[in-house]
Amino acid sequence: MRQLxxxxxxxxxxxxxxxxxxxxxxxxxxATGRLAFEGVGSSTPMAGDTICRLGSMSKPIAAACAMTLVEDGTLRLDDPVDDLLPELAKMTVLTDPHGPLDDTVAAQRSITLRDLLTYTLGIGMVPAQPGTVPIADALDTLGSPSPDEWLGRLGRLPLVHQPGERWMYHTAADVTGVLIARATGMSFEDALRERICDPLGMKDTAFSVGGESMDRFATAYERDSAPSGAAIVEDTPDGRWSRPPTFESGGGGMVSTADDYLAFASALLAGGAHCGERVLSRPAVTLMTTDHLSAEQKAISGFWPGYFDAMGWGFGMSVRTRRTLLGPSVGSYGWPGFYGTAWYNDPAEELTTILMMQRAHFGDQTLPIWHDFWNAVYQAIDD
Incomplete structure (x- = not known):
């Protein structure tokens, strides 16, 4: 692993x-290397307490927080979210997912928390070239205003598909964050801290980095390098994560450390508790880490044909359904992040694996770097 x-x-x-x-x-x-190629952090060694941007690795944390509200009776999985999220009540649905925004029909039913956690609420990322798909262009203009304004903008758009029809990525996690805030009467970050982070000792997991911790915050780089071969800075420690955001994104707005994320992952692997602190019941963890997508949903969902051939979707994370490479076993669950981070728990092997880097688009598990990484992890199992 070190050599790799x-x-x-x-x-x-x-x-x-x-x-x-x-x-x-x-x-x-x-751990190897430094927090930056040059400048601030270039002399600081990478370590377990290095603060990194999680990208989409925040999605499982948001889902776990929502499940604490199910367990205490504040929310129910199959109740409509209309009361707390009236902006999403009585939605319309595009007649043609690629067609004009005013060609719609009524939604056949309300959106539920289960829809949010399984990413089947009917709207999400729509990969398309600018100017080719109206709903994709509209989603790109949502921005990051206050949570109320963001949800209002989303609610004024039609859904792409009927609620419950198919999996669509990302947006559901941001809606979940707004729902948690309204259900608890506090900010999303405060709810996460009270229900997940503080009980598990995740002191560096938040939506921004405080000044006293800035010297542990790694620099993030663009996917591509300059013509000279030098890496291009995408975000510096004193950039957008150095101050509290207007919109706390459950889909990709958090920072954390490998140490913190290990506490979260260990709690799930142990059935909801870590170091004597329980945040979820074992049945809740089992529900979160079960594949909830039907064969029909998998056949029409995903970023490319066959996307769900070897995996399904639980609550806020993927679940491995077939083993095709030297890597996570069937039943493993977890998710990567935009900046080159990834986490998976493998219950069959009693194994938690976390990798933290900070390069844009490098969480993509189809990249050769990840095949090499998982080979290094799994060939080391010696029993």
Missing amino acids: LERHVESGLVPGAVAVLARKGEVHVV
Whole structure:
């Protein structure tokens, strides 16, 4: 593992990386490189407490927080969210997903919390070239205003598909964050801290980085390098995560550390508790990590044909349904993030694996770097 990570650092792909493997009570942390190629952080070693942008690895945390509200009776999985999210009540649905925004029919039913957690509310990312698909262009203009304004803008758009019909990525996690805030009467971040982060000791998991922790915040880089080969900075430590955001995005707005995320992952692997602190019941964790997509939904969903051939979707995370490579077993669950982060729990192997890097678009699990990483993890199992 160290040789693999050092190879990527020496190649100039990333300035540093940290991997965590935890199995049967043993925890191995492999860190190499620095927080930045040059400037602030270039002399600071990567470590388990290095603060990184999670990207979409925040989605499982948002889902877990929502489940705490189900467990205490504040929310129900199959109740409409209309009362708390009136902006999404009585929605319309596009007649043609690629057609004009005013060609719609009425939604056949209300959106539920289950729809939000399984990403089947009827709207989400629509990959398309600008100017080719009206709903994709409209979604790109939502921006990051206050949660109320954001949800109002979303509610004024039609759904792309009927609620419950098919999986659509990302937007559901942001809606879940607004729902949690309204259900608890506090900000989404405060709800996360009270229900997930503080009980598990996740002190560096938040939507921004405080000044006292800035020296542990890694620099993020663009996917592509300059013509000279030098990496291009995408976000510096004093950039957009250095101040509290107007919109706290459950879909990708959080920062954390490998150490913090290990506490969250360990709690799920242990059935909802870590170091004596329980945040969820074992049945709740089982429900979260069960594949909830039907064969019909998988056949018409995903970013490309066959996207769900070997995986399904639980609550805010993927679930492995077929083993095709040297990697996570059937029943494993977790998710990667935009900036080159990934986490998976493998209950069959009693294994948690986390990797943190900070390069845009490098969470894509089809990249060769990830095949090499999972090979390194799983060939090391020796029992």
